[in-house]
Amino acid sequence: MSAHILPTHTRPAGTPLARFFVALYERMGVLGLIAIAIVLVAVLGAVLAPVIAPYDPTVGSVTQRYSGMSAAHLFGTDQAGRDIFSRLLWGARSSLTGPLIVVGVTAVFGTLIALVSVWWGGLVDALLSRLLDLLFAFPNLLLAVLAIAVFGPSITTAALALSIAYIPYTARVIRSTALRERNLPYVQSPQLQGISGAVITVRHLLPNIAPLIVTGATINFGFAMIELAALSFLGLGVQPPAADWGLMVSNGQQSLLKGYPAESLLAGLCIVLTVASLGYIGEKLGGRAAAGRKA
Amino acid sequence: MLQIDDLSLTLAGKHADLSILRGVSLSVGAGEAVGLVGESGSGKSMTLRSILHMAPVNATIAGQILLDGEDVLGLRGEDLRRMRSRDVSMIAQNPHAVLNPVLPVERYLVEGMHDAQGLATRAARVRAGELLEQVGIDEVDRVLRSYPHQLSGGMLQRVVIAGAIAGKPRLMLADEPTTALDVTTQAEVMAILDDCRRELGMAMLFVTHDLDLAAAVCDRINVMKDGEIVETGVPEQLRDDPQHPYTRALMASRPAGITWTSTGGIK
Amino acid sequence: MFVIRRLLALAGVLVVSSFLVFGAMYAAPGSPENFLVQGRTVSPDVLAAIREQYSLDDPFLVRFWNWITNVLHGDFGQSLANRQDVGEMLANRLPTTLMLVSLAAVIIVVLGIGLGIIAGTRDGALDKIIVLGSNLGFAIPTFFAALILMSVFSVALGWFPVFGSGDGFLDRIWHLTLPAFALALPSTAVVARITRTAIREERDSEHSAMALARGVPGGLVLRRHVIRNSMLPVSTIVGVHIAGLIAGSFVVEYAFTLDGLGTLLVSAVQRKDFAIVQAIAIILVGAFGIINLLVDLLYASIDPRVRLGLSA
Numbered sequence: 001m002s003a004h005i006l007p008t009h010t011r012p013a014g015t016p017l018a019r020f021f022v023a024l025y026e027r028m029g030v031l032g033l034i035a036i037a038i039v040l041v042a043v044l045g046a047v048l049a050p051v052i053a054p055y056d057p058t059v060g061s062v063t064q065r066y067s068g069m070s071a072a073h074l075f076g077t078d079q080a081g082r083d084i085f086s087r088l089l090w091g092a093r094s095s096l097t098g099p100l101i102v103v104g105v106t107a108v109f110g111t112l113i114a115l116v117s118v119w120w121g122g123l124v125d126a127l128l129s130r131l132l133d134l135l136f137a138f139p140n141l142l143l144a145v146l147a148i149a150v151f152g153p154s155i156t157t158a159a160l161a162l163s164i165a166y167i168p169y170t171a172r173v174i175r176s177t178a179l180r181e182r183n184l185p186y187v188q189s190p191q192l193q194g195i196s197g198a199v200i201t202v203r204h205l206l207p208n209i210a211p212l213i214v215t216g217a218t219i220n221f222g223f224a225m226i227e228l229a230a231l232s233f234l235g236l237g238v239q240p241p242a243a244d245w246g247l248m249v250s251n252g253q254q255s256l257l258k259g260y261p262a263e264s265l266l267a268g269l270c271i272v273l274t275v276a277s278l279g280y281i282g283e284k285l286g287g288r289a290a291a292g293r294k295a
Numbered sequence: 296m297l298q299i300d301d302l303s304l305t306l307a308g309k310h311a312d313l314s315i316l317r318g319v320s321l322s323v324g325a326g327e328a329v330g331l332v333g334e335s336g337s338g339k340s341m342t343l344r345s346i347l348h349m350a351p352v353n354a355t356i357a358g359q360i361l362l363d364g365e366d367v368l369g370l371r372g373e374d375l376r377r378m379r380s381r382d383v384s385m386i387a388q389n390p391h392a393v394l395n396p397v398l399p400v401e402r403y404l405v406e407g408m409h410d411a412q413g414l415a416t417r418a419a420r421v422r423a424g425e426l427l428e429q430v431g432i433d434e435v436d437r438v439l440r441s442y443p444h445q446l447s448g449g450m451l452q453r454v455v456i457a458g459a460i461a462g463k464p465r466l467m468l469a470d471e472p473t474t475a476l477d478v479t480t481q482a483e484v485m486a487i488l489d490d491c492r493r494e495l496g497m498a499m500l501f502v503t504h505d506l507d508l509a510a511a512v513c514d515r516i517n518v519m520k521d522g523e524i525v526e527t528g529v530p531e532q533l534r535d536d537p538q539h540p541y542t543r544a545l546m547a548s549r550p551a552g553i554t555w556t557s558t559g560g561i562k
Numbered sequence: 563m564f565v566i567r568r569l570l571a572l573a574g575v576l577v578v579s580s581f582l583v584f585g586a587m588y589a590a591p592g593s594p595e596n597f598l599v600q601g602r603t604v605s606p607d608v609l610a611a612i613r614e615q616y617s618l619d620d621p622f623l624v625r626f627w628n629w630i631t632n633v634l635h636g637d638f639g640q641s642l643a644n645r646q647d648v649g650e651m652l653a654n655r656l657p658t659t660l661m662l663v664s665l666a667a668v669i670i671v672v673l674g675i676g677l678g679i680i681a682g683t684r685d686g687a688l689d690k691i692i693v694l695g696s697n698l699g700f701a702i703p704t705f706f707a708a709l710i711l712m713s714v715f716s717v718a719l720g721w722f723p724v725f726g727s728g729d730g731f732l733d734r735i736w737h738l739t740l741p742a743f744a745l746a747l748p749s750t751a752v753v754a755r756i757t758r759t760a761i762r763e764e765r766d767s768e769h770s771a772m773a774l775a776r777g778v779p780g781g782l783v784l785r786r787h788v789i790r791n792s793m794l795p796v797s798t799i800v801g802v803h804i805a806g807l808i809a810g811s812f813v814v815e816y817a818f819t820l821d822g823l824g825t826l827l828v829s830a831v832q833r834k835d836f837a838i839v840q841a842i843a844i845i846l847v848g849a850f851g852i853i854n855l856l857v858d859l860l861y862a863s864i865d866p867r868v869r870l871g872l873s874a
Contacts (some may be wrong), residue, residue: 057780063818104572116741133575134575134579134582137575137579137847137850137851138579138847138850139805139806139808139809139846139850140809141809141810141812141813142809142843142847142850144844145812145827145828145831146583146586146832146839146843147586149587149590149830149831149834149836149839150586150587150589150590151589151590151591152591153831153832222701226651226701226703226748228762229705230703230704230705231812231819233703233705233813233816234813234816234828235828235832236828236831236832241620246703246705249703249705249706249709250705253817254714256709256832257712257713257717258723261713264709265708268702268703268706268710269613271701271706272701272703272706272753273701273704275700275701276697276698276700276701279700279701280697317813345830346774348775349771349775375598376777376779377777378777379774379775379776380776380777380778381777385772385775386777387768387772389768392767392768393768393769393771393772393790394769395769395773395786395787396769396791396867397790397791397794397864397865397866398866399866400785406773406778406786407776407777407778409781410778410779411776411777411778411779412777442867442870444864444866444867444870445870458776489753515744
């Protein structure tokens with residue numbers, strides 16, 4: 001490149017920590033930093049819920065129904081007199097662990113299926129592809145509802161069923177990338193030297209598709225969060241009286257219509273902010289394509 | 296006819312501004328073919344595109360471009376459109392990118408003559424066929440009905456040439472018109488381009504990285520490096536007595552064994 | 563040829579997924595007759611009679627064969643809970659779901675593509691607002707959107723009914739307007755953004771730039787080259803999202819207590835009424851497959867590269 005560069009900025013100086021934040025800012029932008037902060041707050045809330053939640057999330061007092069915002073109850077109480085702030089903190093736990101299970105299971109099995117079918121190819125690849133096609137034939141939420149019909153409503157069932165529904169997306173995108181990588185010299189040459197397929201896969205292929213897996217998981221986390229919350233909203237996921245954001249939106253529906261919007265509104269807001277933040281971070285990391293989603 | 300004076304172009308970047316062109320001056324007389332030769336990234340394409348207002352939006356341009364005394368860079372709206380449709384035409388490097396992939400070839404040609412130049416649709420259709428014959432295409436009807444992906448690069452570049460001569464413009468801008476093509480069709484397409492140009496008496500500004508090719512088809516050649524013109528001269532002079540070390544390097548790097556004749560064929 | 567091959571593939575998928583769904587219900591823990599007697603103590607004779615009535619003692623494959631042949635004849639069996647004809651129940655519920663999904667599809671197409679084109683062709687505040695709205699919009703769960711719309715437009719403003727699906731065509735549309743907007747919201751946001759990106763890519767394309775450089779009027783280039791070509795990727799996204807509405811409709815129907823297939827499915831799941839669950843699952847998988855097929859055909863018809871590739 002022979003064009004002349006007229007410098008307008010110089011490298012930032014300062015402590016390593018400051019440089020880290022500057023680099024983070026340059027990569028993510030202001031909105032990206034806000035998004036990261038929101039996710040961190042949600043995670044901290046979930047982790048520290050037992051320590052910082054002022055009340056038991058499942059126990060209310062009849063005399064305290066629909067108390068407005070106050071020093072005692074930061075966000076007021078719900079129709080059963082339970083502290084909404086405490087329920088939001090505890091709700092972060094199931095609302096975050098559910099999607100975590102989904103993206104974890106999806107990443108592991110999606111990657112496994114993709115690598116196996118790329119490495120063995122032929123009949124194995126064809127069979128696995130058919131299997132994934134079959135899973136693609138079911139809308140995600142329908143697959144989850146069917147699993148719940150069989151095994152009964154619970155967040156574990158919902159999360160595992162959703163994982164199965166998500167595996168094809170992850171497997172598809174990783175398969176196509178791995179297929180491309182496999183034919184590159186750096187993978188081909190160790191193979192010619194007689195090193196085993198598994199070793200090559202772990203040592204060479206995996207590090208190169210790892211960023212894709214991470215980005216895909218970030219985006220899928222948001223989808224999973226919404227769909228799990230929807231299942232809880234339908235009464236098929238987290239069961240009352242446990243606290244969960246999706247369940248709280250559903251639980252607060254009657255209160256909302258009676259003029260006490262706090263529970264539904266705040267729980268809904270928690271979902272929206274977390275999902276939007278994760279979506280934005282995922283977008284900055286590499287976009288939806290990595291999640292195997294067309295949209 | 297075309298007069299470029301002290302043209303400078305800077306691209307605004309996030310961290311630093313890129314200076315692409317610095318004080319470029321050149322001229323093209325009526326009916327004259329002028330070469331602009333340099334490596335990729337030297338700014339030759341950007342010079343060409345500036346004439347048609349095709350520079351990127353983040354570009355700042357200084358200097359002057361005159362077309363028969365008219366200030367080209369100052370043209371706006373309908374005046375700009377008139378210049379683009381009637382006075383100057385362009386042939387770009389990759390014809391597959393130039394034609395809309397979802398429209399048939401006939402629409403491309405008719406669009407240029409009807410929507411840009413104001414010819415009636417029916418007349419434009421008839422003329423499209425004649426133009427294709429003029430650029431040496433035999434199966435005119437099949438080509439007109441084809442979509443770009445069904446035709447070879449060489450065939451498609453002929454279609455683009457047909458479109459570029461349709462309005463009989465005074466000036467043709469050619470930006471590496473044969474570089475993206477199959478080696479076997481390069482000479483053919485170049486010959487057709489050169490023939491059409493001479494027949495219609497059009498002037499040409501010809502951008503290429505191939506000094507030899509430029510020498511074969513151009514009356515005068517400008518050698519460009521890093522956004523500046525380093526040497527100007529007639530082909531013989533550049534070939535036999537290059538002044539600038541960069542020109543000497545370009546001459547030395549040409550492949551041996553192939554020489555272009557003045558009509559563009561391979562000897 | 564392509565259509566026939568795809569239809570055959572869809573039929574295959576339907577048979578295999580019927581088998582899986584039926585098998586899963588068969589293997590589900592808890593026996594159906596216990597559910598039927600609902601905890602009452604009944605004599606073994608009665609139990610045997612029930613098992614006889616519902617053919618529960620036949621081997622699995624026989625039961626599957628009977629079920630699928632009946633389904634092919636339009637007989638979905640009887641509800642375990644109230645002995646109603648499942649086919650009839652589905653027929654009663656179908657119009658609401660169909661209309662809800664259709665309305666939402668229209669909103670996605672009109673609003674999603676419309677906003678995307680505005681954002682893609684205009685630079686400045688309007689573009690930024692639409693981008694921000696779309697980033698937030700896709701993160702809003704449909705059930706939450708449903709609640710907000712309901713409390714603002716039904717409860718506070720009283721413009722729309724709170725619950726129910728309405729009778730007659732216009733009344734139904736009136737009842738389903740808010741649910742349709744709630745259902746369409748996330749997809750509209752995504753479609754708007756994808757459209758915007760596609761438009762911007764086409765604006766930067768060489769063929770658009772060259773059309774302008776050839777003196778083709780700007781408005782024409784925008785319509786013929788930029789918008790037209792950007793619809794190629796957009797059409798597949800829109801299709802994916804319309805197909806996705808099928809499952810999304812459960813949630814919105816539930817939030818607005820509409821009498822559609824989704825609410826029927828959810829209550830059937832809660833009551834373990836497998837005859838209904840199986841039937842709805844198969845219908846939805848079929849509808850999902852058909853919409854996806856239609857989208858691929860639409861795509862092929864507007865892109866000559868695909869169209870000519872298929873016929874070759």
